[in-house]
Amino acid sequence: MLEIRPADLSGDAAYKLLCGVVVPRPIAWVSTRSASGVSNLAPFSCFTFVSHRPPMLGVSIGRRPNGLKDTARNIHETQEFVVHIGDETLLDPLHRSGAEFPPEISEADLLGLELVPSKLVAPLRVAKAPIAMECRLHKVVDFGSNQFFAGEIQLFHIREGLAVDNKIDTGRLRPIARLGGPNYATLGEIIGMTPQAEQSSPQKSAVSWG
Numbered sequence: 158m159l160e161i162r163p164a165d166l167s168g169d170a171a172y173k174l175l176c177g178v179v180v181p182r183p184i185a186w187v188s189t190r191s192a193s194g195v196s197n198l199a200p201f202s203c204f205t206f207v208s209h210r211p212p213m214l215g216v217s218i219g220r221r222p223n224g225l226k227d228t229a230r231n232i233h234e235t236q237e238f239v240v241h242i243g244d245e246t247l248l249d250p251l252h253r254s255g256a257e258f259p260p261e262i263s264e265a266d267l268l269g270l271e272l273v274p275s276k277l278v279a280p281l282r283v284a285k286a287p288i289a290m291e292c293r294l295h296k297v298v299d300f301g302s303n304q305f306f307a308g309e310i311q312l313f314h315i316r317e318g319l320a321v322d323n324k325i326d327t328g329r330l331r332p333i334a335r336l337g338g339p340n341y342a343t344l345g346e347i348i349g350m351t352p353q354a355e356q357s358s359p360q361k362s363a364v365s366w367g
């Protein structure tokens with residue numbers, strides 16, 4: 158086995174290594190609004206949910222040599238953001254929205270993406286995204302090079318036909334994931350398993366694992 162000590166890695170090398178190790182990563186496509194009203198849209202794959210009651214999402218944002226990324230600065234200033242889940246049809250604009258644009262540029266306008274008003278927060282949402290979650294900032298925590306933004310979901314927007322009884326049909330969602338390098342993945346085979354509760358129940362011990 159190759160042994161690598163973090164102390165021997167530059168920041169860039171550690172970033173590269175982690176991006177290849179933690180895969181596949183879901184992508185938060187985050188819309189924010191600056192204090193002066195400019196819309197901003199950027200993808201972040203250091204992303205997960207951090208609580209289900211109340212529902213909270215977390216995104217880890219790195220710094221630029223000259224200061225904060227627009228998304229981080231906007232969240233600090235306005236406390237609000239919208240997290241979208243992109244599908245395969247949105248891969249190209251999602252990827253391109255990750256380029257470094259000046260703060261006065263709206264990535265969505267530049268990429269020809271329609272934005273529509275959110276209900277409970279000021280940042281607009283991407284009309285074509287199958288899922289959008291309106292969030293209010295809960296807490297920001299510093300972790301080394303990054304700042305972790307946890308937001309509480311105020312409202313879920315789920316495209317008609319995607320959810321039955323609060324269960325998302327992943328096959329229909331067709332989400333995209335981030336891998337190391339500028340690489341992405343689509344959904345592979347979905348493997349259904351027996352719920353653990355049924356495996357451990359004595360009445361249902363005769364589970365076939367085929």
Ligand SMILES: Cc1cc2nc3c(=O)[nH]c(=O)nc-3n(C[C@H](O)[C@H](O)[C@H](O)COP(=O)(O)O)c2cc1C
Pocket residue numbers: 184197198199200201202203204217218219220226227228229251252254255256257258335
């Ligand atoms: C798919 C994808 C995932 C990304 N994930 C992150 C991330 O988790 N954290 C981060 O700081 N930057 C991430 N980036 C880079 C940011 O999107 C990039 O720095 C962007 O310019 C930030 O935009 P902003 O200044 O408008 O906020 C990612 C880029 C792409 C394309």
